[in-house]
Amino acid sequence: MGTKKPSDATNDIGKDIHTEVSNKESGRVPNPEHTEGKNKKQNIEQTHEQVTDDVMHHPDLINPLDDTRIDIKSGYTKDSRRLKGDNHDYEYDAVVLGAGPAGEAAAMKLTKSGKKVVVIDPRDQVGGNSTHVGTIPSKALRQSVFNLINFRRDPMFTKAMEYKQVPLNRVLANARKVIRNQVSTHTRFYERNRIEVIQGWASFIDAHTLRVETDDNVFETITFNKAIVTVGSRPYRPEILDFNHPRVFDSDKILQMDYVVKKIIIYGAGVIGCEYASIFTGLGYKVDLINNQNQLLSYLDSEISDAIAHDFRQFGVLIRSNEEIDHLETHDDYVVLHLKSGKRIKSDAILWSNGRSGNTEGLNLEAIGLKANSRGQLKVDDTYCTEIENIYAAGDVIGWPSLASAAYDQGRCAAAFMVGDSDAEPVSSVPTGIYTIPEISCIGKTEQELTDEKVPYEVGQAFFKHLARAQIIGERSGVLKILFHRDTLEILGIHCYGNHASEIIHIGQAVMKCKSNNTLEYFVNTTFNYPTMAEAYRVAALNGLNRVF
């Protein structure tokens, strides 16, 4: 990502742009002429301390997994022609804090609406946590492990293959390639749209001024009319754990694990914990999965939740439910997890996957009168506007649903609201896609919800083992469940467990979205390709209709 050098910081509309060497580095007291007042200066000092702490505390936030740099070549700077002169004195119409999916979508929508936009991110590559440490590496890793499992199962190879455990960072070779391609694709989007991208840490000085610390410890200020905060999230790290210990990991640090283990504890059985349970068992590790609740992924339809728990046990995952950490004992070559129930679990390493926190600490929100909640998240209204009228927020930093899929749409919608699009709508319905092995995907209501709401529903099911396509590609388990109103046949929920579930769900989602066509009969009266996994919809629909009397 192109770093804007101080020399680029020309001022085309009469406002001062300051650069200064970090006080911390130089040991010098800053020149008071370079700041607008004592209070502001204190805020800046505080921000710098916080930001530096964040960098120290969380180095992975700024270090992409793939260190091959893909620089932005546009060189589009403040000297460039303004696309459209909005009626204000600020340098930019809009500033975007964070170049993840939410930030990218917001920047694209803003620039296509004729606004002069700048995006700021501390990483030297675009893509955000989603591309560098979240969605992309974990899904590419899962695919490699999935291939390995199929390879080991295939009788053509089992005899010839030496069964060897592989360290995680070697399996990540494919992920590095995907990351590089993703960064390259997204870099081109910024370039083609001539969006300025600055590498640096952003924090607020006031509601129209940002302070940006570039990676060479140079600070500058930029002024803007509106801002959108899309700084994302990072793993929540409780103080009782030492994440510098080589056997203690979170979902960012795990990507650097360079040794093989026989046994690993996963603390937290949320989406990340369950996806990694599949990855580790696929690599041949024994897994202790510690769940704080009594059911896995308890918001899922309970049959699906039972199915994944059953398959996990088959693959050698020991699920320990209703447990809570007391403390962790660390040693050079092992760890012992002490649970409040009195149990002690010894293992080669631990992956802590119990929640995430919004990256708001270093933003100096106090300077603009904003306060994040205890999880570092910002509250927004239906237009993604925070309590400050020119400051918007989207993506993980606003909490629900904390998905890359939704972050992109939220960023685009927030920008649409910022520019006053009359047809902008906030994101409200998002499918669940969990990339365990096998996958889980759902949309709409669960059986439990419909029962609680006393809705007269029926169920139609299709088991993958009966589908021609599934038999051809060797899918052994999997089911598609359609929940529908028994009188109107309206589809109320779709739940899928099995490989390709995250793709299969979209057929049902499209039908559910078409209000006039949203009935089970669509699947009976429409000819699908054969043999396909989509045939599951026809089989499930006929199965469901047979129950209606």
Ligand SMILES: Cc1cc2nc3c(=O)[nH]c(=O)nc-3n(C[C@H](O)[C@H](O)[C@H](O)COP(=O)(O)OP(=O)(O)OC[C@H]3O[C@@H](n4cnc5c(N)ncnc54)[C@H](O)[C@@H]3O)c2cc1C
């Ligand atoms: C292991 C894992 C697997 C996941 N798998 C999936 C999945 O399969 N599907 C899915 O939909 N979602 C998945 N997610 C969630 C997904 O990654 C997030 O929802 C998504 O990254 C959120 O996008 P975002 O744009 O809000 O922020 P992010 O992707 O977090 O990007 C925020 C950016 O802001 C930058 N930033 C931080 N502080 C500042 C600052 N002060 N100034 C400027 N910039 C700053 C950061 O460097 C970062 O580049 C997964 C997450 C994890 C951790």
Ligand SMILES: NC(=O)c1ccc[n+]([C@@H]2O[C@H](COP(=O)([O-])OP(=O)(O)OC[C@H]3O[C@@H](n4cnc5c(N)ncnc54)[C@H](O)[C@@H]3O)[C@@H](O)[C@H]2O)c1
């Ligand atoms: N396939 C996917 O869509 C996918 C994959 C991985 C991660 N993700 C996203 O990543 C996010 C994190 O997943 P996860 O499995 O770590 O956790 P989670 O959000 O499922 O939560 C796990 C537990 O941690 C608690 N928690 C959450 N944040 C906390 C905080 N800041 N402080 C204290 N406790 C907290 C929660 O209440 C819960 O009990 C999820 O929101 C998920 O949407 C999505």
